[in-house]
Amino acid sequence: METTRITPSRLAKRAHYDAETIHSILDEALFCTVSYVADRQPMAIPTAFARKEGQLYIHGSVGSHFIRQIEQGGPVCISVMLCDGLVLAKSAFHHSVNYRSVVIFSEARKVADEAEKMDALALITDHLVPDRWADLRPTTESELRKTTVLAFSLAEASAKVRTGGPNDDPEDASLPTWSGVVPMQTVRLTPIPREGEEDIPLPAYLVQ
Amino acid sequence: METTRITPSRLAKRAHYDAETIHSILDEALFCTVSYVADRQPMAIPTAFARKEGQLYIHGSVGSHFIRQIEQGGPVCISVMLCDGLVLAKSAFHHSVNYRSVVIFSEARKVADEAEKMDALALITDHLVPDRWADLRPTTESELRKTTVLAFSLAEASAKVRTGGPNDDPEDASLPTWSGVVPMQTVRLTPIPREGEEDIPLPAYLVQ
Numbered sequence A, B: 001m002e003t004t005r006i007t008p009s010r011l012a013k014r015a016h017y018d019a020e021t022i023h024s025i026l027d028e029a030l031f032c033t034v035s036y037v038a039d040r041q042p043m044a045i046p047t048a049f050a051r052k053e054g055q056l057y058i059h060g061s062v063g064s065h066f067i068r069q070i071e072q073g074g075p076v077c078i079s080v081m082l083c084d085g086l087v088l089a090k091s092a093f094h095h096s097v098n099y100r101s102v103v104i105f106s107e108a109r110k111v112a113d114e115a116e117k118m119d120a121l122a123l124i125t126d127h128l129v130p131d132r133w134a135d136l137r138p139t140t141e142s143e144l145r146k147t148t149v150l151a152f153s154l155a156e157a158s159a160k161v162r163t164g165g166p167n168d169d170p171e172d173a174s175l176p177t178w179s180g181v182v183p184m185q186t187v188r189l190t191p192i193p194r195e196g197e198e199d200i201p202l203p204a205y206l207v208q
Helices: A019-028 A065-070 A114-128 A141-145 B019-028 B065-070 B114-128 B141-145
Strands: A031-038 A041-048 A050-052 A055-061 A075-088 A096-107 A147-153 A157-161 A180-188 B031-038 B041-048 B050-052 B055-061 B075-088 B096-107 B147-153 B157-161 B180-188
Touching: A019 A050, A019 A075, A019 A096, A019 A157, A031 A055, A031 A065, A031 B031, A031 B041, A031 B075, A041 A055, A041 A065, A041 A114, A041 B031, A041 B075, A041 B096, A050 A114, A055 A065, A055 A114, A065 A147, A075 B031, A075 B041, A096 A147, A096 B041, A114 A141, A114 A147, A141 A147, B019 B050, B019 B075, B019 B096, B019 B157, B031 B055, B031 B065, B041 B055, B041 B065, B041 B114, B050 B114, B055 B065, B055 B114, B065 B147, B096 B147, B114 B141, B114 B147, B141 B147
Parallel strands: none
Antiparallel strands: A031 A041, A031 A075, A050 A055, A055 A147, A075 A096, A075 A180, A096 A157, A180 B180, B031 B041, B031 B075, B050 B055, B055 B147, B075 B096, B075 B180, B096 B157
16 A cells, blocks of 8 residues: 555655565565654664564564563554665766665554464564474463564555666766676575584474 | 663663674674654664764765655664574574674764765775775765765664574473574675676675
8 A cells, every 4th residue: 555654755666565575575584673663762673573464473572671662552664674786886876785675654463362473473483494383392371471472564565676787877887997786695504503412303494 | 871772671681882892783784774753653764874983874865855854863763783593492482583783872963074975975885895985986076965974973872692592491401303593694696797898807805
């Protein structure tokens, strides 16, 4: 849904409002930044999350100051950014970044239903490490009680995407400066087992 | 400087206030998220930046809505996060993330001095690609006029750092579940030259 506050004032050609683009960025990113206002002061917290259909879930300790500040509602801005590459132009001015970002305006809904809460925790776990949840002992009632899960609607979300090479001024075209793109990627390295448990086989979902 | 709003309510052992820790995280991270408040609404924008001594610089077009909203001052929260690894425990509850994050509370100072402004642009360029600035044609007066540079003091900044393996409940110790850390890293891949300019040699600072 396009609204005034998610319509960019500049570079509107980079903006996307379709669920497919927004969901694919959210599903690839592992962390989001949750921004909110406390006593007129903006606060920003990076945290793990997961998406299901048109909702984004985060979780935290029931004792977390951050969680307690937003669980009552109030406007929240959630942002996510993936960097795909550094764009090197022939002038500093035209240097840029290939990125995919999402901004969401929403309010927290505290998840009360136990089944939805458990489902959200499974989603958050599997978002970081696919197939991990099914490999774990069941989460206990006590653990569930110590955890708050918050849901945010994606109804007011937008994505921005930049791709491609540098856009230089025509008068710089003949400069002998190297220009192009340095691709960036976030990678998972070889898993390191807990000390003393090197003989426990690596599960298939962690084999790269 | 430690103040009430940068003292965490939980996991205080993960908090750091020394310049060395804070600066090293800022120098490694390529992007920050700038959060501010506009009409009671929290807004968050990911952007490039650079640090010099106790200051952080960002830049943007003079026409940027975001830049215009914060250049007049008003409270800003800047956050940075590096993910070093996913921490897989024997229970979902104790899953965690090894990360290094910084949160800064500050207000924008619009950089008016041309020398400081040019210096900040060089720093931002070289933060993304070390040694790039010296390889570029000089930035023009016109380009400088089209760009706003904002500085933020790091006086009220804090870092949070988690390292190490999972912290499991003693009663889960005997579970045969694989546990440990999946290290994460952001890497630069082979630079892709601009089409038709494959014969321009890759500068030394881009050779990996």
